[in-house]
Every structure is written in C-alpha cells, then in structure tokens.
Amino acid sequence: MRAVAALAAGAIVAQCTPAQAESVVKLPAALVDPVVNAKRATAVLAGGCFWGVEGVFSNVKGVISVESGYHGGSAATAKYERTHDGKSGHAEAVRIVYDPSQVSYGSLLRILFSVVADPTLKNRQGPDSGTQYRAAIVPLDASQRRVATAYLAQIGKGKYFAKPIIVPVEAYKRFYPAEANHQDFMRRNPTNGYILRWDAPKLAALKRLYPDMVRAKPAP
Template sequence: MSLVSSSRGSAHPLTPAEFPDPDQDIGPEAGARQSAVLAGGCFWCVEAVYRQLDGVLDVVSGYAGDSAATADYQTVCSGTTNHAEVVRIDFDARKISFGTLLKVFFSVAHDPTQLNRQGNDVGRQYRSAVFYANEAQRVVAERYIARLDAAKVYPDKIVTTLEKLDAFHPAEAYHQDYAARHPTQPYIAAVAAPKVEKLRRYYADRLK
C-alpha cells in the first residue's frame, strides 16, 4: 500500500445512510453463519470497516482470483497475478445480511467507480470485486449494482466486477487486524481511519 494513497475518489450526492437498500437479499434460512468475500482496494482498510459491525463474527484479510502458489503479499503486489486483495467476512445472518454488507461496501468501504485502483494504490490487485460463493450472492450483487447505477449514487458508472469464488487464501499473519494494531501508521491514519469514522457516523445503529 502506498503511503501517499488517498481515500478521495468520485464523490456521491447521497450520504451512505441514504443509499438505496438492495431489492433482493439472502436471509438466515440459507444458514445462520454465512460468508462474503469482497475486494475494495487495500485489505487493511476494508477489514477495519467491517470489524465494527454488529453481527460480523470475523474478518480475515487475504487473496482471491488466482492460485494458492501465488497467494503471497510480495507476488500479489508485483501485479503479475490475477489475485485481488480481499476480505472474507463471516457473519451471523440473523443479525446482518449479505445485502447490508454490500450497502456498506458501496457506500463506505471503497470507491466502486475506480478501475483497478483505489486512490494511488494502482493495479488489478486493488480492483473492486464481489467474489460470489453461490448464485444467490451473484444475483443479489448484480441487481444491487444495477440499482445503484440507476439511482446515480455516483457520477461515474460502477466498475465492480462479479467473480466466482474458487478459493480464498488468507494473507500473512502480520496483515490481520492491521489497522487496529497500528492506528498511528500513516496509511492507516490517512485512509482507513476516515472510512471507519464515516461508518460510525452513518451506521451507528449497526455497530457492535
């Protein structure tokens, strides 16, 4: 992650709380414990956001999109793989839904209109993507992206890709819960902290 990376992207006219809800969702009947794998740039920042939410059981930073043999930080950062930095969010579907996680993803966690980058973090490893585990997740995400584009919540078109999850590869131990363990690190203070602050402001009723 670049220390000069900026969280500034395409401004949207709606506050996060005013974002439309998904018009389709996945309930707990599909299982009380569910998982979502999302890519939104630096996994430190995305992980920091989701750890705040009530109903989230665990968040693990990792890689998805390519082989286990190339799932290490140095190789992924080289830009020579198809991996993206991702987070796997394990959640209690009786308390929070896949659709709600997507709403936070698009309204707070990252800028989904930036192609293969977030701020000054550039490369396909920083792309915006939903790695769907099943057809239900794919449909919910596809419909929600279409709804957000139709509502013009961003001035630019959403470029988030929908990619089938073949495997999730946990990142190295030192990446896990990085923002909480290094709150004064310049990148965390400049990029992750404002996202967490935005979440706490607009989703206060969803916090742990």
C-alpha cells in the first residue's frame, strides 16, 4: 500500500504543499503526568508508517534516540515483507529513548495525537491501511499505562475530534528493530514523494504548534 501511495504522492507533490497536506489538532497537556526521577526512559508508540513517526519524534527536545521497528507479533514475522498481509500481529512502531526531565511521557502522547496519528482511525493512517498501520500506545510500566488511559479519556472528553477515540492501549510484548534502510528514513530521504506528501507536514505542524518542544538538531 505504501509503495503505491509513494508513487501517487510523487505525481501530486507539485500541487500539494506541506501546509495543505493534513489537518492537525492542538491538544492540551496531559493532566495525569507524574514526574519520573530518571535520566532516561523508554516509550513504544505506533502511529502508522514508522518513517514519519520516527521523523517527528527525533525532532522533539528531550528525545535521545528513536528507532523504527515492529511490535505485536513474533520474531519470525518481524520483517518488513512479512508484516504486509495484515496477519503478523505487528504494528509499525518506534522505540523512543528520552530524558524525562526535558519531555514527559504525557507530552509524547500529546505530540503523537496532535500531529502524527489520528486516534479515531482503526487499522489505518494517512494513505496506508492494514493492522500493521494501526495507531497504538504500548506502555512499558504501570505509570505509563496510567498516563495513557487518562490521556485518552481526557482528550475524548474534550471532544477535540469529530469521531470517537478508538486507539488501543496494548500490552508490551517485544520490540523488534526494523531493517537498516527504514531507520532515519525521513532525514535521509527528504525529497521522497511519500515523505513530502504525508510526513513533512507532520514535522512542520510540530514546529508550528509546539516550537518550544523542538530540538535544534534531530536526535539519532
């Protein structure tokens, strides 16, 4: 699906600027977001094609590193070509290592649903469809699960979206890093048609809505 979308995007990019490509929602800060007394913490999030998810979060202040990968299935199917029949159980996801003193878990969720993923969509984001493109929160401990469930309830109650929020909070299984050619894809391929049409607008929205949360240079 993404390969087809990339070809189509290449054909329309001249008519579609990043500012026109997607709408965004500026969401409030998480009300439940306890302080984490640690130098590093890890989050696993899914928001559709991992190229753009990684590309956005690598530009967030306090993020130390972002890695694209697969979550939800087995080691045997944790390969790009094995996830696209919709039967692997995997979602394209990212593993974010961050400094909790600079950016909180709640802030990562705020960014995810403000500019990266639509939490009202089931098994699709942007032009991509299938269970591998589902948005999902994958808490790694009880505190993250508490923040996640509270934030979904908070933004649902606030009616920031026209449709009900259906994004799942999934139990952590194992994160499998994606192939090398998928890592840091957005930074390495800024003129790719898919990136220009679907992912560059997300990064532009991050910089527009939350300028104080943007790094001077992307994290590795």
